[in-house]
Amino acid sequence: MTRLAVWVYRALLWLAPSDFRREHGEEAAALFRRSLAEGRARRVAWRAVRVARGWWGVVQVAAAEWADVLRDHRTRDGGWGVVRSTSSAAAQAVRSIVRAPAISLGVVALLGLGIGATTTVLSVVDGVLLRPLPYPEADRLLMVDQGAHSWPDFLDWREHVSVLEPLVAGSGFSLTLAADVLQDIEGARVSAGFFGLFGATAAIGRLPTDAELETMAPVAVVSHAAWERRWGSDPGLVGRSLTLNGSPIEVVGVLAADFVQPRPLTGSADVLLALDESMELALHDRSWTVVGRLRPGASIDQARAELRERAEAGALAVPEVYLDQRGELVRTFPPVSLQEAIAGDARAPLIVLLVGASLLMLVAVGNATSLMLARAAARRGELAIRRTLGAGRALAGQLLLESLILSLAGAAVGLGVAVGGLELIQAFDPGDIPRVDAIRIDVRVAGLAALLALIAGLGAGLVPAIRSGQVGPATMLRRAAGRGRTAGAAGRGLVVAEAALASLLLVGSMTVVHGLRDLLQSDPGFSPEARWTASINVGRDASEADRAATAERIRDRLATLSGVRAVGAGVTVPFQISGGSRCCWWGSLTFEEQHIPELWVHPVTPGYFSAVGIPLQAGREFTPDDPTEGVIPVVLNHLARAALFGDGDAVGRSLQFENQELVVAGVIQGVQHWGADQDIEAAFYVPYDAMGAWASGLTFVLHGAVAPQRGEIVRAVSEVAPGAIVSEVGTMESLMADSLARQRFYTMILSVFALVALILAMAGLGGTLLYDARRRRHELGVRMALGAPAAQMARSVLRAALTTVALGAALGLIAYLPLRRFTESVVPGVDTIDPAALAVFALLLTGSVLVASWIPARLVAATDPMRALRGE
Amino acid sequence: MNATDRLPLSPRDFLILLVLADGPLHGWGILKAVEDRVGDEVALDPANLYRSIKRLRRDGIVEEAAASHPDGPAEQRRDFGLTDFGRAVVRAEAARLARLTAVARAADLVDPLDSGA
Numbered sequence: 001m002t003r004l005a006v007w008v009y010r011a012l013l014w015l016a017p018s019d020f021r022r023e024h025g026e027e028a029a030a031l032f033r034r035s036l037a038e039g040r041a042r043r044v045a046w047r048a049v050r051v052a053r054g055w056w057g058v059v060q061v062a063a064a065e066w067a068d069v070l071r072d073h074r075t076r077d078g079g080w081g082v083v084r085s086t087s088s089a090a091a092q093a094v095r096s097i098v099r100a101p102a103i104s105l106g107v108v109a110l111l112g113l114g115i116g117a118t119t120t121v122l123s124v125v126d127g128v129l130l131r132p133l134p135y136p137e138a139d140r141l142l143m144v145d146q147g148a149h150s151w152p153d154f155l156d157w158r159e160h161v162s163v164l165e166p167l168v169a170g171s172g173f174s175l176t177l178a179a180d181v182l183q184d185i186e187g188a189r190v191s192a193g194f195f196g197l198f199g200a201t202a203a204i205g206r207l208p209t210d211a212e213l214e215t216m217a218p219v220a221v222v223s224h225a226a227w228e229r230r231w232g233s234d235p236g237l238v239g240r241s242l243t244l245n246g247s248p249i250e251v252v253g254v255l256a257a258d259f260v261q262p263r264p265l266t267g268s269a270d271v272l273l274a275l276d277e278s279m280e281l282a283l284h285d286r287s288w289t290v291v292g293r294l295r296p297g298a299s300i301d302q303a304r305a306e307l308r309e310r311a312e313a314g315a316l317a318v319p320e321v322y323l324d325q326r327g328e329l330v331r332t333f334p335p336v337s338l339q340e341a342i343a344g345d346a347r348a349p350l351i352v353l354l355v356g357a358s359l360l361m362l363v364a365v366g367n368a369t370s371l372m373l374a375r376a377a378a379r380r381g382e383l384a385i386r387r388t389l390g391a392g393r394a395l396a397g398q399l400l401l402e403s404l405i406l407s408l409a410g411a412a413v414g415l416g417v418a419v420g421g422l423e424l425i426q427a428f429d430p431g432d433i434p435r436v437d438a439i440r441i442d443v444r445v446a447g448l449a450a451l452l453a454l455i456a457g458l459g460a461g462l463v464p465a466i467r468s469g470q471v472g473p474a475t476m477l478r479r480a481a482g483r484g485r486t487a488g489a490a491g492r493g494l495v496v497a498e499a500a501l502a503s504l505l506l507v508g509s510m511t512v513v514h515g516l517r518d519l520l521q522s523d524p525g526f527s528p529e530a531r532w533t534a535s536i537n538v539g540r541d542a543s544e545a546d547r548a549a550t551a552e553r554i555r556d557r558l559a560t561l562s563g564v565r566a567v568g569a570g571v572t573v574p575f576q577i578s579g580g581s582r583c584c585w586w587g588s589l590t591f592e593e594q595h596i597p598e599l600w601v602h603p604v605t606p607g608y609f610s611a612v613g614i615p616l617q618a619g620r621e622f623t624p625d626d627p628t629e630g631v632i633p634v635v636l637n638h639l640a641r642a643a644l645f646g647d648g649d650a651v652g653r654s655l656q657f658e659n660q661e662l663v664v665a666g667v668i669q670g671v672q673h674w675g676a677d678q679d680i681e682a683a684f685y686v687p688y689d690a691m692g693a694w695a696s697g698l699t700f701v702l703h704g705a706v707a708p709q710r711g712e713i714v715r716a717v718s719e720v721a722p723g724a725i726v727s728e729v730g731t732m733e734s735l736m737a738d739s740l741a742r743q744r745f746y747t748m749i750l751s752v753f754a755l756v757a758l759i760l761a762m763a764g765l766g767g768t769l770l771y772d773a774r775r776r777r778h779e780l781g782v783r784m785a786l787g788a789p790a791a792q793m794a795r796s797v798l799r800a801a802l803t804t805v806a807l808g809a810a811l812g813l814i815a816y817l818p819l820r821r822f823t824e825s826v827v828p829g830v831d832t833i834d835p836a837a838l839a840v841f842a843l844l845l846t847g848s849v850l851v852a853s854w855i856p857a858r859l860v861a862a863t864d865p866m867r868a869l870r871g872e
Numbered sequence: 873m874n875a876t877d878r879l880p881l882s883p884r885d886f887l888i889l890l891v892l893a894d895g896p897l898h899g900w901g902i903l904k905a906v907e908d909r910v911g912d913e914v915a916l917d918p919a920n921l922y923r924s925i926k927r928l929r930r931d932g933i934v935e936e937a938a939a940s941h942p943d944g945p946a947e948q949r950r951d952f953g954l955t956d957f958g959r960a961v962v963r964a965e966a967a968r969l970a971r972l973t974a975v976a977r978a979a980d981l982v983d984p985l986d987s988g989a
Contacts, residue, residue: 013919016919020922020923020926023922023926024922024923024925024926026946027899027918027922027946027947027949027950028899028918028919028921028922029918029946030899030945030946030947031899031900031903031918031921031922031946031947032917032918032919034900034945034947035903035918053917054917054918054919056917057917057918057919057920058917058919060919060920061919061920061922061923064923065923
């Protein structure tokens with residue numbers, strides 16, 4: 001950010017006269033940079049103050065130096081010769097800006113706010129959607145879509161798909177790191193070719209070679225962030241051996257700090273390493289993400305055709321995986337560009353935010369314009385006199401120049417706002433804005449901010465300039481004397497426009513807020529109250545039988561904690577995985593002729609359904625006595641039941657799952673497993689000990705009257721299972737709230753935009769009314785002298801304000817109608833205007849209007865007719 | 873020109889002259905020295921610092937001195953020092969402030985523990 005601050009500083013220096021700039025400009029900029037560089041370790045607020053003080057200092061000095069220049073000229077040639085020169089127009093402009101500090105600061109702040117909001121969102125859009133991924137030939141990287149893939153799938157494609165070269169696979173896995181205590185860390189397994197394809201380099205040491213990755217050598221590379229955070233940037237880490245999942249792995253290097261991990265493949269892994277022999281089972285999980293680079297000259301269609309061929313070949317070998325019951329191919333592996341895959345769901349809501357920021361910007365520019373109009377009006381006398389003296393065209397030039405200088409200052413402020421806004425967004429990131437850490441305000445965006453400012457400034461300056469040019473000097477002088485009749489039409493029109501834009505934003509954000517509240521209150525299919533969760537790893541290098549036994553011991557022990565009424569565990573529990581993701585296991589079920597190809601499989605322990613609070617519709621839940629071999633009991637959700645049996649009975653029926661015989665033990669009402677914003681999907685539950693112990697990570701759910709303490713859980717677990725690791729402890733309710741983090745985040749930003757727009761619009765209204773009241777003082781005086789009661793006149797001000805805003809609000813609502821479907825990308829299911837939201841909106845708007853017109857109305861009511869008529 | 877004609881000095885000018893009384897300094901040195909003495913009490917930003925130096929040089933109070941880091945970065949390349957007249961001015965200003973402080977002290981407005989005198 002220092003570079004940007006210095007860049008703006010240098011730009012601002014151009015406001016100063018050339019002799020100051022030549023003599024001291026370079027030194028001042030260097031000094032500014034040095035003072036920021038020295039304060040690098042300081043807090044953001046300190047640096048922001050330093051930057052703001054520096055920038056403001058240049059503006060002050062520029063004004064003061066120009067004043068000096070002007071004074072020097074005047075004493076030298078004794079008068080007005082200089083006024084006609086070009087440089088004096090700038091001096092005049094700066095002087096007149098400095099002479100009205102309140103209005104100037106107001107204009108700068110308003111433009112800054114609008115430009116800042118737009119620049120922030122633009123930077124995010126640029127970073128997330130537009131800028132190419134930081135990998136070599138990134139535009140030719142394709143991800144093989146349609147869920148995740150198994151390792152054999154990948155090997156098959158690597159052999160047969162010729163247009164993607166190289167083809168690599170990766171998948172995130174949690175690892176157990178044995179240090180002083182056992183720790184869970186994020187790891188990723190990658191195939192040969194990974195580091196080359198993504199252009200990774202090592203900061204120290206080296207990267208695993210393709211030969212090592214191919215032969216499953218026990219070597220690993222550590223991410224730069226993990227190296228700093230976990231190992232305190234210790235260069236001695238390279239060459240050291242870590243115990244990961246019980247086996248020694250040598251760290252051969254640390255990844256470069258600027259390497260951005262491809263999230264779909266590796267998540268944000270601390271350690272990247274090859275596969276090893278212990279992963280035989282994980283190879284068949286469909287958890288691998290595959291990316292390849294399109295050969296030069298090849299098209300995405302060719303890649304699509306070759307992958308479809310692989311799916312057809314697969315359908316011949318294992319039809320139950322690839323075909324639905326009508327015999328149609330359900331898995332075709334369409335390739336998508338990696339860029340699009342990463343931007344994914346963030347695209348639509350970001351565009352909504354961009355529209356929101358642009359509306360805010362328009363409101364701010366409108367407001368700045370009305371301030372400039374008011375200012376021009378206040379200076380009518382001065383302008384009229386100068387016009388009569390022959391200033392003519394130069395006058396319009398000066399007005400434009402003034403707004404140009406103001407808008408440049410606004411751009412500087414806007415950049416500051418954007419820097420702060422971006423830090424806020426990065427701090428509040430709900431975790432699924434892709435590439436959020438890599439977002440920067442770069443020169444292009446800064447340039448765009450300057451351009452926006454220029455357009456805004458010209459817009460704000462043009463109206464007063466044109467008006468000053470249109471009206472003859474005589475009229476202007478007459479108006480200056482307070483008698484002509486200027487219709488406040490321009491000001492009124494601006495208020496209507498501002499109210500319309502603000503209403504548009506308000507209604508949009510209120511609809512979204514309302515939808516979010518509905519989602520939070522929607523019935524997920526179970527009751528999240530009084531349920532606590534603990535993620536526990538039951539032994540990553542243990543055998544499946546040991547894991548199952550450990551899980552059973554932990555379950556029994558946790559059930560004895562005071563106040564606990566039910567305990568159960570699942571590989572995943574509802575809301576644990578959200579934001580549109582799914583995880584872990586899906587497969588097909590067959591009942592006689594019915595074949596359902598894609599169902600979610602949830603391995604759970606006995607007690608799971610009562611612990612989570614999922615009611616059974618029929619049958620029973622799992623018990624510790626259920627068989628672990630032979631025919632395994634299974635629980636279906638209502639969608640799976642309906643798909644297999646229609647309206648018929650399910651309990652007791654036999655099913656086929658790949659090569660496993662199952663019997664239906666129970667049926668539950670389906671739950672929103674993947675987050676409150678996701679639909680309920682067909683799924684079935686299998687016993688963890690019989691079919692699920694390939695996974696060592698379990699999430700235990702405790703239902704009870706008293707919240708168990710983390711320490712209590714950790715102690716209880718260590719008593720019965722010393723090797724188990726307790727990681728996160730939380731509540732079911734917080735999981736549910738977190739699953740809406742993204743919607744909340746976008747809703748929050750949109751609401752802030754809407755509120756700021758409302759405040760700006762109301763400030764604009766108040767200002768216009770005040771200006772109106774001043775302007776009409778003479779007329780008001782006459783009317784009061786003729787006997788109009790004060791209260792009635794105050795009411796007329798209120799009435800005018802309300803009708804103006806009501807007109808704007810109506811326009812805003814009409815504009816919202818065709819746009820309303822976009823709000824659905826922020827929070828699903830809200831494509832209508834809610835009547836309650838509309839009522840709140842009307843109340844809010846009326847209240848704001850009353851507040852904004854309070855002072856002007858009082859002013860009118862307090863007019864003293866005698867003094868008004870005397871023109872005091 | 874008489875040294876007292878230039879009084880009173882602005883707080884900013886006075887501080888710059890004070891730190892230069894110990895010997896010539898470059899821009900960065902002045903900024904650091906001022907910060908060391910008064911912290912953030914008197915806001916001194918680069919542009920205003922150089923505007924002050926420009927005016928003080930015009931008035932013959934400050935002059936460019938022999939450079940201590942002629943090949944250094946821009947903010948250290950030029951040194952500025954007090955002229956004899958400048959020294960007289962800063963002395964006169966200090967005396968004026970001392971007289972004022974004495975008046976304040978007589979009126980019992982200065983906390984003796986706080987004055988640092």
